[in-house]
Amino acid sequence: MCGRFAQYQSRDVYFDALGVAGSDYVHDPEPIGRYNVAPGTNVLLLSERGGELKLDPVYWGYGPEWWDKQPLINARGETASSGRMFKPLWNHGRAVVFADGWYEWQRSGDKKQPYFIYERHHKPLFFAAIGKAPYDDIHGHEGFVIVTSASNKGMVDIHDRRPLVLEASSVREWLSEDTTPERAEQIAWKAALPESDFKWHPVTDKVGSPKNQGAELIEKVG
Structure with a gap:
């Protein structure tokens, strides 16, 4: 699953990693600076409207009117x-969530050790997401969820689920309004980064509180 992640670099860094031309988005070199993004908050979400890329603050969670439980955060x-x-x-x-990594907790006895998981070369990540469009409208708790997949090849020792991270070259097709749902399924599984592209290390348990947001949260602890 994905219950916390980091989105701390600038919009320009994420768009540059996508290979998007500068005229296709509003430049903003200021770092977003969120090292501990929690469910129930608004998150910058990338989508396509009218053939153009759009970046909107959207509620992380999805709970339609007939849903009588806490909003879901993953699918x-x-x-x-x-x-x-x-x-x-x-x-x-x-949609797509810009990210720099995510957190998972590994249980050891009666304790849980948080880990920060990131691309081994510290490249920006692009989480596949789905939600209630259009994202420039306010839909209350009908926001978005992060799509997850099963973990394999070693990452399962941290957690058995992980965000579905798309290759940068496949993001535009995933977002395109012309892409069929069937083609989107193919993209989700053929264009997802493998576990071998990631590294992880233990981090402070301060990440357990969303009030903590500093860069020290992603630093390795002994």
Whole structure:
């Protein structure tokens, strides 16, 4: 799953990693500076409207009116395209979350050790997401969820689920309003980064509180 992540670099850094021309977005070199993004907060979300890339602050969580529980924050990629809850979002609300890494907790006895997981060369990450479009409208708790996949090849010793991270070259097609839901399924599995592209290390348990937001949260602890 993904219950916390970091989004701390500037918008320009993320767009540059996508290879997007400067005229296609509003430049902002100021670092976002969020080292501990928590559910229930507004998060900058990338989507496409009218053939153009758009970046909007959107509520992280999805709870339609008929849902009588806490808003969901993740959707299993294996079933998101076909289930009652998420199929409409998969078909018409595909989006991407800019990120620099995410946190998972590993249980050891009666304690939990948090880990920060990131691209081994510290490249920006692009989490596949789905939600209630259009994202420039306010939909209350009908925001967005991060799509997850099963962990394999070593990362499973940290957690059995992880965000579905797309290759930068596939982001535009994933977002495109012309991409069919069936093609989006193919992109999700063929263009997802493998576990071998990631590294991780233990971090301070201060990440457990979303009130803590400093860069020290991603530093390795002994």
